[in-house]
Amino acid sequence: MSKNTGKIIGINGNLISVAFDQPVVQNEVGFAVVGDTRLKAEIIRIRGTSAEMQVFEDTTGLSVDDAVEFSGEMLSVHLGPGLLGQIYDGLQNPLPALAEQCGFFLQRGTYLAPLDNKSRWTFTPTVKKGDRVRAGDAVGTVPEGIFTHRIMVPFRMRGEYTVETVAKEDDYALDHAVATLKDERGDTHDVTMVQTWPVKVPIREYDERLRPTEPLVTKIRIVDTLFPIARGGTYCIPGPFGAGKTVLQQITSRHAEVDIVIIAACGERAGEVVETLREFPELTDPRTGKSLMERTLIICNTSSMPVAAREASVYTAVTIAEYYRQMGLNVLLLADSTSRWAQALREVSGRLEEIPGEEAFPAYLESVIASFYERGGVVRLRDGSVGSVTIGGTVSPAGGNFEEPVTQSTLKVVGAFHGLSRERSDARRYPAIAPLDSWSKYPSVVDDEQVERARRSLREGNEINQMMKVVGEEGTSIADFIVYLKSEYLDSVYLQQDAFNEVDAATGAERQQYVFGRIVKIIDTPVQFEDKDSARRFFQSLTQITRDWNQARMDADEFKEIEERIDKMITEVTDYA
Amino acid sequence: MHKVYTKLDRIAGNVISLEADEVTYRELAMVRSDLGDSLAQVIRIEGRRVFLQVFAGGRGISTAAEVRFLGRVMQVPFSDALLGRIFTGNGEPRDRGPAITQNMIPIGGPSVNPAKRIIPRNMVRTGIPMIDVFNSLVESQKLPIFSVAGEPYNPLLARIALQAEVDVIILGGMGLKHDDYLVFRDTLEEHGALSRTVMFVHTAADPTVECLLVPDVSLAVAEKFALEGKRVLVLLTDMTNFSDALKEIAITMEQIPATRGYPGDLYSQLAARYEKAVDFEGAGSITALAVTTMPGDDVTHPVPDNTGYITEGQFYLRNGRIEPFGSLSRLKQLVNNKTREDHRSIMSVMIQLFAAYRETLEKQSMGFRMSPWDVKLLKYGERFENEMMDLSVNIPLEKALDLGWTILADCFEPEETGAPSRLIEKFWPKEIVKKEEEKEDQETATK
């Protein structure tokens, strides 16, 4: 069979125009050939006998008439055991292996196998000869770290099959055929432990999608209590530069109560990934006692890496997330930053000379963002088990102004909004999630009425604070002043959380319920002071003690002791009138 | 040999186009005009039509200008002979020294594999308390100075360069005023640092787009030195001029601007340069300090805004001082736990009190009554501004920490500072306490 080959007729940045004469497919991958180097590219528009392709590499040195070899395949990822713990670029190139081969620098046109075909895995069959199976059904399992990894009938195999043979329990290489299946026409198909799937197509081998209602506990108090996330839900974190988006995601990736975390570092600083990359192998996951890296996968296409691969990286990440969801696992995908991916779209759209929308983003930006977040969800699989993909994306709005296309398009589709404020980060009130502007549609881990009470306190405190800026402390009544102090207290000891203190950094759901209950009760307790100064002093020391409380382990004697001291302090100022 | 063409069909701004064969993307060409020869680079190919960006600008170019393709991309020489020398943005001597043409290396090379990066760990000492104490600079950090035009950002850069213990200094000047360039040169010379410095200077008098090459040339050379094990400090001033040159080209190419005329890829363009900052395991490092002037003192302007999203913090230079609020070194926590045990506490205590001082100033300006606490803060704030923030202060970190305690002790009671008691016991200056007591004793005695 002759290869389908085209010819370059134009080059504009990472966009090339290619003339072809045999049929091509939208989103098909091709390779531009320059010398001995083959540069991966993807068809993004077809018009007449020419196609526009975005090249996933630097296009320096390409020339008109250079050949482009079409592959016939859409941009795909390899799925199989061994993905966890890996560090890939946006096209699923394993970066550590690449470093071994090429040294300090990335080398364009070098593509390595995402999974090591020769690696061996202990396969246990779960079907027998004669069983009827469909795409997504397991034929067996292998242990992958702490998980039971299902070896599934490839998602791309349509229709029903009969199991012809299945391997007995033993160690096999990844590319070994562990089962053969016969289709309706009698043709047989080998099933190995790896399959491929096009990244831009959602995996849909499940019975039904469920509503995301179960809280995903992040152990960040302001999130779980006020602006919760649900398993299978979606949320976004917009914020100006330096407000704490990345740190928030880093903390979440450590403490979140999920099975697997996929980090998509999309067009941001390489240095930030390095911290995760170097620290995670050393950290233990309190839930499993194993290294955190065993449940983590990093897709890393940082800001100086090719822009088109940046766009691919979020799809690579979400496809791998869906794959593990098919095993009945709860997966959390953290993308930092979705704005960089939107900018990659904008760059290409500009080169395609499409009619631009606001701020030169393409008119289809909104639908692209919507269909990406749509890939989050909870599903009931055909065997009755439930798996989920939760998606959290940061947004980096130009000028820190949320009235811009990426933030606005994202807000329309997500279930929770954690807006970071410059004011709070400047005041070092971390995490800098703005408590009056953020929202969530998911259920909280604490009592709803208490949440309402807390919100009221924050609102009233804010109003009084605004007023005080005009009339001064002198012009404020002591009653109002106390309302203000209480809201500040709630903010300081509950909403703010010290990411660097071992205990305070992660507050489990049970502790949140307990502590929040106590604090709301304090807010509800009428208190009495002689003057504003003594009120201020009282709340200052109460804040200090409560912060110490936050740093005490819940099962330590200290925890009880401090709690008693807090009680005593409150009793002394309670107004029993 | 490469063909020579003499028929331009379009000249617009700094971009020319012509029909040519066998041209490769980003290839260089030499364009001859009455005003002299200029390098040009291929920025787009459409069939036989080739678009070139002319670094010396389109002015004076004839439709019959001679265009000779060079069959190579932009290169810069690399050797120790560069040290002590001054070049233009495209690598020609600006001093009276000989041209260097051996050992040419390409510019704008690929990025470092993230898996090969290491966590930065060495502090760069500058002798400037606002940096060393409050926002420590770290080897391999990328960090801009944000300021309005007219602030002394260039002297500040020069001073950091002189004080930092680095092996090689590379200055990339973009739209640099001729005077500023001379000041740089003379300052480095005076302090005997010129011999470890390479300068690539594009001045305000040169064609605007010529400055586009400066960051890539500077960083390519820096990268080579770093791979040889040298600790390199790259100074890029002013990146706003670089961004404006990008804008000019984009507009000429009729690209649809994203915000305020700047192209949508401004972020990627800036990131490609800043991300060259690196610490090579087993070799040297590149630390990148840049200047970003903010038109209209507006930090939401696309250039500072995109920069802030890329760099690892920023120093705000305002009224000749590094402003503690808004300034941020995102890497400081990697080093300030290994200096002296009171470093972090002095840092946070002094800043919190300074924030309180600013609030008091506000209250004062609104005519509210000053409490005794406010009076203390006012005294503290003034000392802090004069003895810590003033850029003429030049003391090592340890001295600055000691000074911090002295100022605190002069203005407050220990428990008012919120510093941990453990540190107060160890560092709170005893003499001052004694002196004060003596003074009080005397006062009571005289009464």
Ligand SMILES: Nc1ncnc2c1ncn2[C@@H]1O[C@H](COP(=O)(O)OP(=O)(O)OP(=O)(O)O)[C@@H](O)[C@H]1O
């Ligand atoms: N929860 C936190 N606790 C303590 N410090 C924090 C916290 N969040 C952020 N910071 C501080 O703020 C700095 C910037 O945070 P981060 O890198 O997360 O910002 P960002 O919003 O991701 O910015 P960018 O958009 O530029 O990437 C950190 O380096 C750290 O010094």
Ligand SMILES: [Mg+2]
């Ligand atoms: Mg970030």
